[in-house]
Amino acid sequence: xxxxxxxxxxxxxxxxxxxxxxxxxxxxxxxxxxxxxxxxxxxxxxxxxxxxxxxxxxxxxxxxxxxxxxxxxxxxxxxxxxxxxxxxxxxxxxxxxxxxxxxxxxxxxxx
Amino acid sequence: xxxxxxxxxxxxxxxxxxxxxxxxxxxxxxxxxxxxxxxxxxxxxxxxxxxxxxxxxxxxxxxxxxxxxxxxxxxxxxxxxxxxxxxxxxxxxxxxxxxxxxxxxxxxxxxxxxxxxxxxxxxxxxxxxxxxxxxxxxxxxxxxxxxxxxxxxxxxxxxxxxxxxxxxxxxxxxxxxxxxxxxxxxxxxxxxxxxxxxxxxxxxxxxxxxxxxxxxxxxxxxxxxxxxxxxxxxxxxxxxxxxxxxxxxxxxxxxxxxxxxxxxxxxxxxxxxxxxxxxxxxxxxxxxxxxxxxxxxxxxxxxxxxxxxxxxxxxxxxxxxxxxxxxxxxxxxxxxxxxxxxxxxx
Numbered sequence: 001x002x003x004x005x006x007x008x009x010x011x012x013x014x015x016x017x018x019x020x021x022x023x024x025x026x027x028x029x030x031x032x033x034x035x036x037x038x039x040x041x042x043x044x045x046x047x048x049x050x051x052x053x054x055x056x057x058x059x060x061x062x063x064x065x066x067x068x069x070x071x072x073x074x075x076x077x078x079x080x081x082x083x084x085x086x087x088x089x090x091x092x093x094x095x096x097x098x099x100x101x102x103x104x105x106x107x108x109x110x111x
Numbered sequence: 112x113x114x115x116x117x118x119x120x121x122x123x124x125x126x127x128x129x130x131x132x133x134x135x136x137x138x139x140x141x142x143x144x145x146x147x148x149x150x151x152x153x154x155x156x157x158x159x160x161x162x163x164x165x166x167x168x169x170x171x172x173x174x175x176x177x178x179x180x181x182x183x184x185x186x187x188x189x190x191x192x193x194x195x196x197x198x199x200x201x202x203x204x205x206x207x208x209x210x211x212x213x214x215x216x217x218x219x220x221x222x223x224x225x226x227x228x229x230x231x232x233x234x235x236x237x238x239x240x241x242x243x244x245x246x247x248x249x250x251x252x253x254x255x256x257x258x259x260x261x262x263x264x265x266x267x268x269x270x271x272x273x274x275x276x277x278x279x280x281x282x283x284x285x286x287x288x289x290x291x292x293x294x295x296x297x298x299x300x301x302x303x304x305x306x307x308x309x310x311x312x313x314x315x316x317x318x319x320x321x322x323x324x325x326x327x328x329x330x331x332x333x334x335x336x337x338x339x340x341x342x343x344x345x346x347x348x349x350x351x352x353x354x355x356x357x358x359x360x361x362x363x364x365x366x367x368x369x370x371x372x373x374x375x376x377x378x379x380x381x382x383x384x385x386x387x388x389x390x391x392x393x394x395x396x397x398x399x400x401x402x403x404x405x406x407x408x409x410x411x412x413x414x415x416x417x418x419x420x421x422x423x424x425x426x427x428x429x430x431x432x433x434x435x436x437x438x439x440x441x442x443x444x445x446x447x448x449x450x451x452x453x454x455x456x457x
Binding site: 068073078 | 314316320321322324
């Protein structure tokens, strides 16, 4: 396949979003940088959260970036996969918990 | 066990082929021009406080990232005569630290004699111990006691606190043996408060990525090694893998070379460049030739000192203010927080 919607090289161009709207881009990247600095959570913990969220939102750029970032921060394979399972559990649970809503409706409209 | 590049007759086994690759492939701004931009070119030595001596390429391990291309199939080791020439240099200078490396330096038959002689001169000895050598043969089992006797600072590699990552880089079974060796070092007092016996670990990323914060990694290693294996150590040195020898081959073969070099160049840090270790180090090859660092040694880039490129012709005045020989691989020591044999530099 010659063309895909996702191009790995585009990740390096993330900063280019400023070309069309510099002010908001600057605010976003400042905020982004601050979020990932060590605070009450370590940078390592934040990287693992980002890795899990990347899978939840299914962002290939983010998965590439935070897999590498997690490795750089000394996270091992087992820990990374457990983080992905956390994302999967929440995604699966989010669907299943709506089963209660379905049950409520069923009970409301049936004899 | 994999073989060295030399035994496999790989083109990148030759230093000239590596230099040609580094200088011609991948592009990127020349390292020297980057230094020029921040007023550091020509880069000059600021004296010599560390004599790093490579006792040979022979090793009991064949790590995938080894910049020495060391292994059991390498037979090049330093002779006693060359060691004596190193001792003569030490006696005629005030170089305070001798950093012994290899291969596995302990496999050199004159290793213990050399350590004793350096100690007798009142100089501090550091040994880059791969840990598994302590268990490799009964004749090495007493190394922790020997190190202790001579107050040798032990610096050992451990890329992860799991077998999966460690063995992937350093060979099957290396993690379990390393843990046992660390426990043996702890047992004689290494890493223990109040003993003065320093045990420092080296973290080399086990792949085509740079190291994260040294401080955060040290915290993580200390916590996990202590809780899982009851192991303690002093400091963790985060060291960037330089694109030399087997790590260069890995980058090329895995298709990661361009992205890795781009990452190093992008992360160039002038503060790290100012503190590079070649400025206060002389690296001695197994055959006595002199280099600015262990990486230049493997690329056969000898010191730029006329008539003084061998330990027998050591010219302290010229070496103390020599111009450092540079190449694209130097980006490895200046990326991010910097990298040296003693960890981050900026």
